[in-house]
Amino acid sequence: MSLEDVLGRLDRMRNDMVAALTALCRIPAIGPTNGGEGEGKKAAHVQAWMKELGLKVEHFDAPDERVPGGKRPNLVARVGKGPRLWFLCHMDIVPPGDLKGWRTDPFDPKLVDGRLYGRGTEDNGQALVSVLSAYQALLKAKEKPGRALGFAIVADEETGSDYGLKHLTKQDLFESKDVFLVPDYGVPAGDAVEVAEKSVLWLKFTVTGKQGHASTPNEAVNAARAGAFLVTALDANLPRRFRATDPMFRPWNSTFEPTKREPNVPNVNTIPGEDVFYFDCRVLPAYTKKEVLAAVEELAAQTRQTFGVQIKVDVVNEESSPPTPADAPIVLEVLRALQKVRNLRGKVVGIGGGTVAAPLREKKFPCVVWSTTEEVGHTVNEYSKVDNLVADARVFAALMLGPK
Numbered sequence: 001m002s003l004e005d006v007l008g009r010l011d012r013m014r015n016d017m018v019a020a021l022t023a024l025c026r027i028p029a030i031g032p033t034n035g036g037e038g039e040g041k042k043a044a045h046v047q048a049w050m051k052e053l054g055l056k057v058e059h060f061d062a063p064d065e066r067v068p069g070g071k072r073p074n075l076v077a078r079v080g081k082g083p084r085l086w087f088l089c090h091m092d093i094v095p096p097g098d099l100k101g102w103r104t105d106p107f108d109p110k111l112v113d114g115r116l117y118g119r120g121t122e123d124n125g126q127a128l129v130s131v132l133s134a135y136q137a138l139l140k141a142k143e144k145p146g147r148a149l150g151f152a153i154v155a156d157e158e159t160g161s162d163y164g165l166k167h168l169t170k171q172d173l174f175e176s177k178d179v180f181l182v183p184d185y186g187v188p189a190g191d192a193v194e195v196a197e198k199s200v201l202w203l204k205f206t207v208t209g210k211q212g213h214a215s216t217p218n219e220a221v222n223a224a225r226a227g228a229f230l231v232t233a234l235d236a237n238l239p240r241r242f243r244a245t246d247p248m249f250r251p252w253n254s255t256f257e258p259t260k261r262e263p264n265v266p267n268v269n270t271i272p273g274e275d276v277f278y279f280d281c282r283v284l285p286a287y288t289k290k291e292v293l294a295a296v297e298e299l300a301a302q303t304r305q306t307f308g309v310q311i312k313v314d315v316v317n318e319e320s321s322p323p324t325p326a327d328a329p330i331v332l333e334v335l336r337a338l339q340k341v342r343n344l345r346g347k348v349v350g351i352g353g354g355t356v357a358a359p360l361r362e363k364k365f366p367c368v369v370w371s372t373t374e375e376v377g378h379t380v381n382e383y384s385k386v387d388n389l390v391a392d393a394r395v396f397a398a399l400m401l402g403p404k
């Protein structure tokens with residue numbers, strides 16, 4: 001059987017896949033926002049591999065003067081005609097972080113107990129190697145894809161996607177019946193098939209009072225006290241007011257987290273005249289942004305009145321996208337492939353947000369976010385579990401062979 005042949009080849013390609021991921025990891029691709037030189041070198045390496053596979057690579061690069069060469073590379077290859085299944089992977093990585101925390105060189109990967117350690121091995125090198133290896137196995141088995149395929153290997157996923165996927169969506173590239181698989185979220189069991197994300201709402205609160213000497217508080221209006229009150233009020237009230245749960249999502253509820261706080265005064269004996277803090281809100285589809293902002297405003301008004309301060313609320317980031325229906329054909333196909341080649345019963349889930357599926361779903365493209373990960377991306381001692389590398393390639397190969 002053709003699928004059996006492809007899967008057998010993939011299992012025998014295990015060492016090649018580790019070697020490919022090792023080579024990829026040795027080329028750091030950190031975006032300029034994080035102080036790096038971008039994806040140029042890694043893209044040249046990936047492009048050479050794609051060419052070896054007989055793929056015709058097109059460039060949809062985004063101008064960016066901050067990097068050598070002035071361009072952020074986005075590699076695209078299309079195979080066949082008609083409604084296309086796109087595989088979307090990203091080349092960029094986050095910085096390694098605290099080097100003292102790494103037990104190995106983050107850019108010289110080491111294989112230990114079936115795990116390949118290195119920055120970017122799991123996020124998103126694993127997916128890139130699995131996807132291209134799956135296609136390679138098809139070629140070796142002399143199998144033709146059972147459908148039109150697209151490979152989009154993009155830049156800038158880690159710092160907003162403006163020079164990556166969002167740049168691609170502005171080109172005349174994706175067609176209305178195309179569907180997407182984004183292997184950039186997953187759980188260790190490999191059974192979470194992500195089709196929805198909560199709305200992301202980042203709020204900045206600026207509380208203004210009157211600075212003064214701490215020995216004469218009557219002359220001042222303490223912004224720190226009013227700010228502390230408001231943080232506590234928001235924290236106590238928002239989760240209660242928006243308490244609906246949806247078992248499809250992880251976690252089930254909307255979340256409202258106080259996060260960043262800006263420094264105020266440098267010394268202990270000054271009463272701060274300003275207090276600035278932020279909330280990261282992740283809201284279930286049951287609620288609108290307007291409802292959340294109205295509840296926030298109510299608590300801000302109460303704080304203004306009680307403490308005699310001014311309070312400004314700014315939305316500093318927001319993102320929301322319609323879910324891909326749980327019974328969309330691409331979702332059912334991924335579930336079937338999981339069952340067939342991994343003997344896994346997949347679960348359709350929603351998550352807290354933040355993947356590149358959002359800009360695609362916003363444009364009404366059905367989009368599944370799925371892979372198998374140990375959830376160690378961005379951590380020190382990030383690794384890719386080699387079993388996941390191979391097992392995910394089996395699913396990609398089944399999808400490339402098509403629904404027949």
Ligand SMILES: [Zn+2]
Binds near residue numbers: 090123157184377
């Ligand atoms: Zn990623």
